[in-house]
Amino acid sequence: MGAAQVRDSHEQPAGFIRRYVFSTDHKVIAKQYLLLSLAMALVGGFTAYLIRWQLAWPETDIPGWGPIGPDNFNAIVTMHGTVMVFFVAMPFLLGAFGNFLIPLMIGARDMAFPRLNLMSFWTLFTASVVLTVSMFVPGGPAAAGWTSYAPLSDNYIYTGVTWGQDLWILAVALEFASFLMGGINFLTTTLNLRAPGMTLFRLPLLVWMEITAAVVFLLSVGPLIAGALMLLMDRKLGTSFFRPDGGGDPLLWEHLFWFFGHPEVYVVALPGFGIMLEVIPVFARKPIFGYRAMIWSTIAAGLLSFVVWAHHMFVSGMDPRLATSFSVTTILISVPFAIIVFAMIATVWRGSIDLATPMLFALGGLATFLIGGVTGIFVGSATTDIFLHGTYFVVAHFHYTLFPVTFFGGFAGIYYWYPKFFGRMMNETLGKIHFYLTLVCFNAVFIPLFLAGLQGNPRRIYEMSSYDFLKPVQPMHLIATIATIGLLLGQLPFVINFGYSLVRGKKAVANPWQANTLEWMTDSPPPHENFRTVPIVCRDPYEYSVPGASRDWIPQTEPEPAVLATAAAE
């Protein structure tokens, strides 16, 4: 602790490039991540539209695109998954919010390694460029799914994709490198640069979740980086790590991929939860219920996430005797999440709830995530997964986990911290319209897809007219597609709100929501090195509605009065 305070206060660099492009200021870098993730979200959303249009109205030209063939379709599905997970969810939740908030919330002047921070952003930027370029090379983009199972991804003869797949591997590897650097920075910063008095158990939960996510990522990605290298060597140098004809094993790739892939879900989910957990107490005017229980549950979920990967492989051909043990670990992981969710509900209970836009998104995210959580039990049981694996049930399930954390959580974060990011308030009416459109349309997309999955509708299917058993499912795809269009159009109020508020929004005061955490104890937006004077932390982050206090919030920097002692004693 305290290293940040010893460092000299730097002047803000003068030139435009040093200030806004190759900046080492975590706040500028956070905005760059935000911009990049929102730009990539356009790609992710557009590919979702293409997929959905094709499934509702096969044989038609897609407005704004044209006809689509089965090989394009696979490529588009691959790009959608890759973009959404690696280039939207991670930059948004870790890159933008983690970068912006960790230093501010712990009372530091910047990240521990500002130049590494700069490098991690530009590595991600390069990765995004590589992925985008890969969509236009001869042979087309990667088309083996975001999971890139070998040997489909291993030899161009199976897909006809040459450069596209190589560039995909390169893009993903660069993305991993970027978040490795970012994760090291998150961790070092949190451990070393906390303001005086900011003990680990006074950290806001978002910080806990960001660093747990960073650690989970650091520990899980190594094997997959090796795997990506092996895949590239198979493709380029004629090795055969994953090729059975050369003695390799396709299942090795699945193990390496999912050893990373499952923890990755938590890398995305935890920060999303973290955002909801910052928003809920402020708008319920109530302390987090079970702060420490949340932290221990987070850590437990992080640890358990390393021993569940083979639940993606129940019917893969691995030894069936392994399945039950992975079912047990998988279903066990629902326990820490149950604690977190129940504690969130308990935080809301008997609060004084203001349904402002950030709160709507946080509660909406919690309510929708619950569907993702409970449907996980169906696919976590090896027995029922025999039927459900690889169907639209899985697609609906993981969208119900990833979408709430990425977008409900992410939007809650934007509406909540926008004043801190940009110094202005967003428009509430547009925000509420945005929320209700998103909530209704999102559910209208994916509930029908659950039903399709229960009929056995396989995923990654270009067109299903050759199957009789899928005829009754077609209306579900129609509803899902119409709702997708609604969902995408429903983002317009957000885009308008975001842009309009930048120039016309009401000027924000330092602490518009009357919140306690340190980022609100400085100007909106914060000055170059965040705090005029280093904050001294005196108390827990969620002291709302403390009995006997003069107002219903007590900032973390406020010295401990005798009041609290009596409140605790009663």
Added chain:
Amino acid sequence: MARRVRLWRTCLNNRGTAATVLDHLLPINVSTFGGDIDHVFWLIFWIVGLWFIAAECILLYSVMRHRRKAGAVAAFWRGDTPRQLAWVLIPAFVVLCLDLGIDYAGASVWERVKGNAPASNIVVRVTAKQFNWIFTYPGPDNKFGTADDVTSENDMHVPVGKVVHLELESPDVIHSFFVPNLRLKQDVVPGRTIRAWFEATKAGTYEIACSELCGFGHYSMQGNVIVQNQAAYAAWVRETWPRSTAASSSASSKN
């Protein structure tokens, strides 16, 4: 249409519309183990369904009930004493117990479906390749790799009420053999022979879909399991299989 009686239906005395809707949630099951899988499904369905509804209702109620009003003050609960935390930990403990119950119920069914198969003398080799299904029967000599092997493309004939063994192989990429009505799914991995089995309970044609992305033709890897009664199956064998072990290599099927 006579359907298998399911666990949940025995709980519901009369078949209301809700029950009819639920009845159509899953496709008709026609395998001996499919009913067991469905039982586990409905067990999970009711357990998590009730928890889910309870959680959503409490959340919704508390948001409605505790909307901000002038003068009202939020409760000050940190949930850090064992007594308060019990409100969270006890439900979580119940979740844990129910979870373990689900795993316990599932484990024996898994063992039945994916563990050692019951004995049988009907073996079909399933070759999944880009982009169709080849079914190979050992022919009258009951040995694969001999001249009297019989192959059929995309249609697999099997008798009803008999255990059928499958040997799944792929020469190219991973595919997945999925027959929704049989509740049977098994990936087919190049480089290995993976065994699976089923016993169909009802004659009919049931579609096979590939459920692992295998290339641009993945969507079109449609096949059929043609479950026939003993007589029809015997007739099919008579028509398409070579007559004796003294095989004539030209006699394979022309499907």
